[in-house]
Amino acid sequence: MRNVINMTLPPDVLFLNPWRDRGMQLLLEPDFVWRPIEGANIQGFAASAHDEVNQKIQGLINRTRRHETFKTAIEYGAVPVILERAEFRKSNVLVRDRVLLNGAAGIRALTQYRKANRYETIDLEARLFSYFQRKREENRQREIPLYSGLLEPDLPFVIECRNTFNYFHFMTESLSQLCLLDGLDFQGEIYFHYPNPDDKRQPFTEKFVEVLFPEFAGRVHFERAPKEYTRVLTAFDLLGSAGQAPETMFEGLDEHLPEKVIVRGGASNPNQHSIFLANGVGAPLLALRERALRAIEGKDFSHLPKRFFIGRDDRTARTRRMEGEDLLFEHLALFDFEYVVFENLHPLEQIAAMAGAEMVVGYHGAGFTNMLFANPETCVIELGTLQTAQIRWGDFWPHAHAGGCTYVNFFCDHAAKDPLSEPNFRKDGLVPVALSEKAVGQVMAFIVTMLGELPKLKSALLLTDLARQMLQAGAPERVIALLDAHKDIQVRHGELCLLMADACKALDRPTEELVALDQAYKANPQRWQTLVRIIWCANRCERPQVIRWALARLQMNFPERHAAFVSNHAWVRHVA
Secondary structure, rough: OOOOOOOOOOOHHOOOOOOOOOEEEEEOOOOOOOEEEEEEEEEEEEOOOOOHHHHHHHHHHHHHHHHOOOOOOEEOHHHHEEEEEEEEEOEEEEEOOOEEOHHHHHHHHHHHHHHOOOOOOOHHHHHHHHHHHHHHOOOOOOOOOEEOOOOOOOOOEEEOOOOOOHHHHHHHHHHHHHHHHHOOOOOOOOHHHHEOOHHOOOHHHHHHHHOHHHHHHOEEEEEOOOOOEEEEEEEOOOOHHHHOOOHHOOOOOHHHOHHHHHHHHHHHHHHHHHHHHHHHHEEEHHHHHHHHHOOOOOOOOOOOOOOOEEEOOOOOOOOOOEEOOOHHHHHHOOOOOOOEEEHOOHHHHHEEEEHHEEEEEEOOOOHHHHHHHHOOEEEEEEEEHHHHHHHHHHHHHHHHHOOOOOEEEEEEOOOOOOOOOOOOHHHHOOOOOOOOHHHHHHHHHHHHHHHHOOOOOOHHHHHHHHHHHHHHOOHHHHHHHHHHOOHHHHHOHHHHHHHHHHHHHHOOOOHHHHHHHHHHHHOOOOOOOHHHHHHHHHHHHHOOOHHHHHHHHHHHOOHHHHHHHHOOOOOOHOOO
């Protein structure tokens, strides 16, 4: 039986068009294609011991925020579908000999296509762009066929797996698909197909199925690909179809996207689907979260810590021990953190540990998949590198969005002979994290402040960085406490006074904001923006005398700014 796909075929021959090609029918009408949701607070901070590396990290963080972060997280739908003449080869699904572009597997299929044709003289991207543009046009006013018969009781439900040894891929892409059977009264067998050798399959795959889907006991099978079916039931991810879908399916989505994503074609451009996967959460993943939280209801997990460090069991995970881990944990232990290895916990304990956590710290790894079960008050801190920021940061965004937690990344150094060099992933793989003493101090200052303890800082620069991090992490009350504890430094630095004003504004305390703005202007009278902000804040506080004072200062020291402000805001003339 074949287990390879000829990826050199033309796109029209290689890929299935569900709107026109035979072989796929929706079992149910989707409730929605996409919708906005309230997501997580996701932040990244540079924590290298080297200024050159920090500049690269900060540049990447800024570009990601500006060009790859949606204004609102989204949830995208998925539906069960019936496939005819289906083949599961490696981690791909074929329907009547054509590859189904579906979810993460569809993204990988396009990557395989580019790799297989990389030596061709044709412009691959132009060919793909032309193909998807044609399909969207051809599919206008069309709908994927809807199945109208009765569901055969012996029809199997089949799931393709990237592999069965990586916790992230299995939980995110494969196990969550089982939630599409909810409410169907499904009576058939269930198959997970995967490309890796059987001896690499990890026990967690079966354990999580048994614990979270007990109704399917005795009917779940793990079989290595390839496998063929005359008819089969599987999951179809509506976002994965966006490249071929009529543009009306994603109408209104642009208002949630950054300008650069819109210019590049939005959801219609498959090259951007990794950005959509980072900023979105599939409906099956959210359903898996709800099912998992229901499974721990009423059970006693008081033995689990509320604060913990995610360790790693090297027997089941690839060894990438973090340099500086022991020093960091020595500090964490002082604040009641415990060392937890998820692999050594029962599945329900893993779920309950994250669901009840106050703060979780760890270095980059698949364990952060469990953010899926976090509560909105949980603060999750991941320690990574410039490399993980470049190629892995967005992997866990969907899990954070599902939990609605605070997800903070500190990007540190690479554990390499030359920490200033950038690793090549193809050559070096994922390089472990190196946490310097300086980074330990930076991370611990953030952690203890978030926990309500106030470090004593001697430098205005360190205080500014920490206060800004607190503000970005959604903890304005911590900013106020921190700056109040360093009042002698704060009142002498305009930027710190402005951070105090920002924190007061976030907490809707306009009177205190006005006091902080006054301090900011006294500390740095060369900044005209502070006077403008004083005017707006004083107007909210109904302090006309303060407005007149600020206008006079603006006119005296910044006449051009005064003229522009007054001409654009007629209400000011009445106050003046």
